[in-house]
Amino acid sequence: MAFFYATVLVGIAGLISVLRLILGPTVPDRVVGVDTLNTLVVAGMVLLGAAYDRTIYIDIAIVYALLSYIGTLVIAKYLQGGLA
Amino acid sequence: MNYVEALIYVFLGISVTFNLLGSFALIRFPDVYTRLHGATKCTTFGTIFAVFAVITHALYQLHKTGDSKYLQMALHSVVALIALLLTNPTGAHAIAKAAHLSGVKPARAVVDAYEEKLGGGSE
Numbered sequence: 001m002a003f004f005y006a007t008v009l010v011g012i013a014g015l016i017s018v019l020r021l022i023l024g025p026t027v028p029d030r031v032v033g034v035d036t037l038n039t040l041v042v043a044g045m046v047l048l049g050a051a052y053d054r055t056i057y058i059d060i061a062i063v064y065a066l067l068s069y070i071g072t073l074v075i076a077k078y079l080q081g082g083l084a
Numbered sequence: 085m086n087y088v089e090a091l092i093y094v095f096l097g098i099s100v101t102f103n104l105l106g107s108f109a110l111i112r113f114p115d116v117y118t119r120l121h122g123a124t125k126c127t128t129f130g131t132i133f134a135v136f137a138v139i140t141h142a143l144y145q146l147h148k149t150g151d152s153k154y155l156q157m158a159l160h161s162v163v164a165l166i167a168l169l170l171t172n173p174t175g176a177h178a179i180a181k182a183a184h185l186s187g188v189k190p191a192r193a194v195v196d197a198y199e200e201k202l203g204g205g206s207e
Contacts, residue, residue: 009100016107028183036123043131050138058160069171076182
């Protein structure tokens with residue numbers, strides 16, 4: 001049960017980073033918000049996998065971490081002057 | 085409650101504390117570089133301890149029940165931890181460089197060494 005409560009608290013931290021995603025004055029601020037949210041979602045998925053005894057959630061967390069990294073790199077590449 | 089469960093609670097407490105501190109840093113800090121600094125470091129540290137808690141839980145259940153799905157859970161958590169540790173600082177570095185090159189300046193900064201290195205000093 002402790003894993004479930006920890007997941008709820010990590011989810012609250014994720015909602016706070018969504019607040020930065022909405023408020024952020026510049027585009028890099030929003031990208032930082034998305035990057036933090038991705039890390040928190042990975043933490044939440046690993047904790048939920050332990051809470052419900054399902055290893056498949058942890059596998060999805062691995063794939064999500066790698067794909068969100070690629071997304072962050074593409075957005076950064078686009079911000080510093082085009083995808084070419 | 086034995087020692088292993090107490091260790092799991094300690095790991096979960098550290099994880100939740102640092103994740104919440106990272107998201108508060110994201111709200112409270114003044115510009116994009118300090119936000120990146122606080123949020124990336126704190127959430128990476130917090131997620132490391134969340135994975136430590138899951139590994140401890142899985143190895144304890146493996147020892148108690150002998151079910152091999154808990155060994156699978158521990159090993160896959162280690163893989164998730166390695167993926168996160170390799171990708172998170174690299175992504176933060178890319179965001180910081182892209183933010184500087186796209187024209188966002190540090191708030192209230194006196195010296196901008198990267199601007200001087202690029203050769204485009206405004207003064």
